[in-house]
Amino acid sequence: MTATIGYDDVEVGTELPERLFPLRRADLVRYAGASGDFNPIHWSDRAAAEAGLPGVIAHGMLTMATAARLVTDWIGDPRALLEIGVKFSSPVVVPDDDEGATVSVRGVVEKKLDGNRVVVNLTTRCRGEKVLMASRATVRLP
Structure with missing residues (x-):
């Protein structure tokens, strides 16, 4: 989706x-390299188990960025994203197989504000x- 969405x-x-x-x-490894977050719960099954997790988990900020992609792709310009906020409620467990995990993201416009700003509520599931x-x-x- 690259069409520009206007306020109207x-x-x-x-x-x-x-x-x-x-x-x-592989996405977790790439994100670790980009972010500098090499915590082994994001790549080692043993470390994840020792931490009491059900398996290797995606970085929380990677999960948030994935949700943000729905919005930036919708508006067609990532610079138009002014703010994003989330609460982490459940980890995204990423199995060591060819499929990994699938994160589903939906959005709905909650309100329109002055200055051509729009607030979008996101629902993110795995x-x-x-x-x-x-x-x-x-x-x-715009």
Whole structure:
């Protein structure tokens, strides 16, 4: 989705269609390199088990960035994303196989603000379970 969405094109209740984002172990390694977060719970099954986790988990900030992609792809300009906030509610477990995990993200316009700003509520799930709560993005539209 690269079409530019304008402020007048959306109303409260406008839905952003669901997108599915795959996360595989290789993605976790790439993110660790980019972020500098090499905590072994993000790549070692043994370390994840020792920490009491059900398996290797995606970085929380990677999960948040994945949710943000729904919005930045929808608006067509990542610079228009002014703010994003989430609460982490459940980890994204990424199996060591060819499929990994799939993160599902949906959005709905919650409100329109002055200055061509729009607040979008996001619903982010993995394996049917919400992985982010109170997830909102504010964007400025043309």
